[in-house]
Amino acid sequence: VLPGETAQHTYASAGDYEVKVVAKSAGAATTEYTETITISDATDPVVLPIDFESYTVNYAFSDFGSVVSAVIDNPDASGINTSARVGTSLKPAGAETWAGTLLTLGSPIDFSSKKLFKMKVWSPKAGSIVKIKVENLDDGDIAFEVDALTSVANQWEELSYDFSGIDVNQSYQKVVIFFDFDNGGDDSEYYFDDIKQASSQPSTGIVGTWKMAPEAGSLGV
Numbered sequence: 001v002l003p004g005e006t007a008q009h010t011y012a013s014a015g016d017y018e019v020k021v022v023a024k025s026a027g028a029a030t031t032e033y034t035e036t037i038t039i040s041d042a043t044d045p046v047v048l049p050i051d052f053e054s055y056t057v058n059y060a061f062s063d064f065g066s067v068v069s070a071v072i073d074n075p076d077a078s079g080i081n082t083s084a085r086v087g088t089s090l091k092p093a094g095a096e097t098w099a100g101t102l103l104t105l106g107s108p109i110d111f112s113s114k115k116l117f118k119m120k121v122w123s124p125k126a127g128s129i130v131k132i133k134v135e136n137l138d139d140g141d142i143a144f145e146v147d148a149l150t151s152v153a154n155q156w157e158e159l160s161y162d163f164s165g166i167d168v169n170q171s172y173q174k175v176v177i178f179f180d181f182d183n184g185g186d187d188s189e190y191y192f193d194d195i196k197q198a199s200s201q202p203s204t205g206i207v208g209t210w211k212m213a214p215e216a217g218s219l220g221v
Contacts, residue, residue, distance in 0.1 A: 012055065014041040045106025049196035050175075052085045059087070065099025066185060067091055075191065081120050081156040086193040089177070095185025100131070100178035108171040109134060114197035117161040119177075122191035123150040129181040130190075132161050134172035142170050147181070158194075 001007050011017065020034045044057045052059060052071045061069040069089045074081065089101055117132055128150045136142035144166040148159040166172075179190040 010055065011039045014039050046103050047106050048109065049194060050087075050103065051083065051194050052087055053083065059103065061087075061101045061103060063089075063099075063101045065096035067095055067099040067101055067179075069101040074193075076122060076154075076156070079156045080158060081122075081193055083193060086122075086191045088189060088191050089179050090189045091179055091185040091187070093185050093187050097182050097184050098178065099185060100176055100181075102135075102174050102176040104137070105173050105175065108137070108173045109175075109197070111163060111166055111168045111172070114199050115162070115164045115166065116198040117146070117163060117195070118158055118198050119161070119195045120156055120158050120193045121150060122154070122156050123179070124153055124188050124190070125180070126150050126153045128179070128183075130159055131176075131178040131181045133176040133178070134163070134166070135174040135176060136171055137173040142172070144172070145176075156191075156193075160198075 016036055016038050018034060018036050020032060023031045023033075042054070042056045042058045044054065046057055046059060050059075059071050063069050067089050069087060071085055072088050074083055074086045075088075077083070091099055119130075119132065121130055123130070129147050130150060131145055131147050133143055133145035144163060146161040146163060148161055150159070151157060175195065177192065180186075180188060
């Protein structure tokens with residue numbers, strides 16, 4: 001850059017980075033300055049639709065039941081999902097049948113007109129229950145959940161969830177996801193992406209029932 005100009009760089013992850021500035025003269029002489037800078041974690045809130053592509057959004061997963069979730073590079077960019085980044089949930093051997101993860105949104109979900117959820121899923125097994133549950137920010141007893149079944153293995157598909165029976169007078173700000181619900185962990189890894197609301201009615205999806213379980217605490221599974 002020339003004097004008075006600025007340079008920009010986008011860092012893929014938080015951490016400490018060394019920045020070196022080398023100033024050159026018209027001749028061979030140079031001078032250098034090095035400084036360590038700290039890039040903070042992303043702080044923007046999670047909002048629908050969720051596509052995991054933003055480096056400024058804090059995709060802070062809250063895992064439970066021994067599941068481990070994160071945002072990673074898409075391991076199978078093919079078919080209906082060629083995006084760069086996706087969510088992953090590993091359900092290790094010994095994980096609880098109700099193990100899962102949740103994302104807290106920056107504001108309550110608007111169910112006034114769009115009562116259908118859609119999510120792209122990559123599962124290592126067909127016929128597996130993938131549950132989506134929405135919860136009140138402060139009261140886990142205020143919740144509604146819907147199940148869908150995977151139909152293929154080892155490829156992306158879009159699952160639909162009909163939330164038309166939800167009580168729109170309540171507030172829901174947490175999105176909870178359970179992979180292979182009702183089965184214990186077996187070291188399977190699941191990928192998910194493009195969580196969004198839609199208006200049209202789903203072609204598949206099973207409305208689920210739920211109850212409180214002491215092991216799950218406020219999650220109400």
